[in-house]
Amino acid sequence: MTSGGSGVPSQSISNEFRLYRRVPDFGSSDFVVIDQATGNARPTTGSFDFDPDASVYCRETLSSIGLNWRALVLRPLNEIYELLALEIRTEFPIVTHTPYPDGKALAQPAYEFAHCSVWPNSESVGARKKRVRRLMKLARWVSSPQSATQAPTTQS
Amino acid sequence: MTAMLVRSHTDNLSMRGSAAWSTDFDDLPYEIWRSRGVSRESGPTRVELIVDALRRVKQLQRFHDGWNGREAKAVDPKAAVVMVRLIQSLVDDGSPDPQISPLVSGGLSTTWLVAGASIELDVEPDLSWTIFAESSDGKELLDEEFEQPGHGRAALEQARKILAGMAPNVRIRRK
Numbered sequence: 001m002t003s004g005g006s007g008v009p010s011q012s013i014s015n016e017f018r019l020y021r022r023v024p025d026f027g028s029s030d031f032v033v034i035d036q037a038t039g040n041a042r043p044t045t046g047s048f049d050f051d052p053d054a055s056v057y058c059r060e061t062l063s064s065i066g067l068n069w070r071a072l073v074l075r076p077l078n079e080i081y082e083l084l085a086l087e088i089r090t091e092f093p094i095v096t097h098t099p100y101p102d103g104k105a106l107a108q109p110a111y112e113f114a115h116c117s118v119w120p121n122s123e124s125v126g127a128r129k130k131r132v133r134r135l136m137k138l139a140r141w142v143s144s145p146q147s148a149t150q151a152p153t154t155q156s
Numbered sequence: 157m158t159a160m161l162v163r164s165h166t167d168n169l170s171m172r173g174s175a176a177w178s179t180d181f182d183d184l185p186y187e188i189w190r191s192r193g194v195s196r197e198s199g200p201t202r203v204e205l206i207v208d209a210l211r212r213v214k215q216l217q218r219f220h221d222g223w224n225g226r227e228a229k230a231v232d233p234k235a236a237v238v239m240v241r242l243i244q245s246l247v248d249d250g251s252p253d254p255q256i257s258p259l260v261s262g263g264l265s266t267t268w269l270v271a272g273a274s275i276e277l278d279v280e281p282d283l284s285w286t287i288f289a290e291s292s293d294g295k296e297l298l299d300e301e302f303e304q305p306g307h308g309r310a311a312l313e314q315a316r317k318i319l320a321g322m323a324p325n326v327r328i329r330r331k
Contacts, residue, residue, distance in 0.1 A: 024224060030216075033255045037271035037325045044267055045276060049260040051226050126286050126301045129278070133288070 008105055010097040011061065013116055015086035019056040019095070020069050020142065023047045025077035032079060043081055043139060048132045053117035056088070058097065061114035069142050071111040081139035091131035094119040199250035199326065209243045209266075212256045219258055229262030232281035238305045239264040239279045246277075246316050250323050270322040275315055279305075287311055289318050 013019075023031045023043050031047035034040070048054055057072055059082070069080045088095055098117040100108050120128055200208070213236045221230050243254050243266060252268045259265055263280040272292035279285045283305050289298035297318055302308040 030257050033257075033267045033269050034328065035269045035271065036252050036328045039328055042269075044255075044257050044265060046257050046259045046265040046278075051224065051228060051260045055226075124301070125280070125284075126299070129276075129286065129288070130299070133276070 008099045008113070010099060013058060013085050013095055013097050014060075015084065015089065017061075017085045018059040018082050019085055019088060019116060020059060020062075020072055021048060021054075021056050021081045021083065021139065022072045022074075023079045023081060025075055025079070041141075043079070043136050045129055045132050045136055048135060050118075050120045050128075053098070053119050054092075055101070056083075056095075056116050056118055057111060057114045058085075058116050059114075061097070061116075062111060065110060065113055067111055067114070071109075073143060078143070079141065080143040082142050083135060083139050087138050088118055088135060091135055092118050092121060199323070199329070200253075201249050202247055202251070205247045205251055205254065206240070206244050209240055209254050209256060212254075213240055213264065216256065216258050216264065223258070224260060226260075228258070228260040229281065231258050231264060232262045234283060235263045235279045235281050238283055238285065239266060239277070241305065242266075242277055242279065242285065242312070245312050246275075246319055248316075248320060248323075250326075251319055252322050252326050253329060268319055268322060271325045273318070273322050273325075275319060275322075277315075287315055289315055 021043070024047070025031065031044045032041045033044055035042070057069075059069070062068055062071065069082075072078070072080055085095055095116060095118050098115055099105070099113045101112065101115050101117070102108060105113070121131075213231075217231045217233065217236060219228075219230055222228060223230070239256070247254065252270050254266045254268060256264060256266045259278065259280070261280055263278060265279075266277045268275045272294075273290065275287070275289040275298075277285065277287050284301065284303050285305065285308070286301045287298055287308070288296075288300075290296050298311060298314055300308060300311045302311070
């Protein structure tokens with residue numbers, strides 16, 4: 001079975017595979033919210049939006065080509081979160097391996113071989129957001145930001 | 157199988173050399189807000205929160221189409237106005253900070269998060285909006301969708317009360 005545009009054979013994504021979601025930043029941790037009591041952080045619901053699919057990267061596939069989550073960190077404040085394929089499928093059943101989603105394999109970074117797509121269900125926006133919210137609570141943080149231009153502060 | 161994200165953001169702060177910060181929140185100094193060089197003990201005023209929200213929304217409006225490297229839309233200016241107005245209707249002196257982020261649809265999302273209790277407010281480019289709130293133990297308090305900005309007064313009033321209840325637990329403010 002091949003993926004759509006690249007001609008590269010796609011693989012089966014087992015439920016126990018770990019899928020990484022890169023949470024983007026544009027200089028100020030735009031998709032991370034801080035709990036103003038505990039200081040803990042979590043991704044925003046919008047950080048897992050569908051466009052038209054939601055991109056995730058399979059840890060096992062990255063491993064098979066000698067890469068790990070660090071290959072996904074493109075900007076200093078990118079954060080990587082992890083979910084099991086099973087956890088995602090509980091909310092969005094269709095999760096497929098879609099290597100090199102933008103077509104030509106040679107023109108894309110190697111980690112795009114591990115690209116997978118989570119496809120939205122046919123449901124209202126509100127129902128979809130509820131599912132995403134549940135996923136964001138399950139997501140496990142993998143990376144730390146290397147630097148920050150905006151940091152939460154205690155008041156003194 | 158639910159588990160909140162376990163990373164402590166303060167650990168990262170210590171990695172960045174912020175030696176003055178403590179992870180022991182019982183010892184935190186009394187909350188003081190610095191604004192324009194004036195320190196206040198009671199947190200930001202409503203006006204300050206709204207001005208900061210406006211500033212943040214303006215910052216997000218600099219994003220162009222494709223800002224996520226794919227099909228994301230630039231923030232719709234009308235959605236931006238509606239979001240600020242909704243924030244204006246919810247916040248009060250000392251409220252938790254509205255944490256605003258873009259949506260790939262061209263809308264905006266605002267989250268308030270304190271001790272696990274949260275309010276999420278999304279405005280789409282067609283000006284429909286959703287509001288969701290849950291308590292710190294995960295109980296759903298509010299979950300509504302509205303087609304127009306002028307709708308949802310009762311939901312906003314309820315959200316206002318929830319937000320007011322979250323305010324006393326704020327210990328950390330974004331710069």
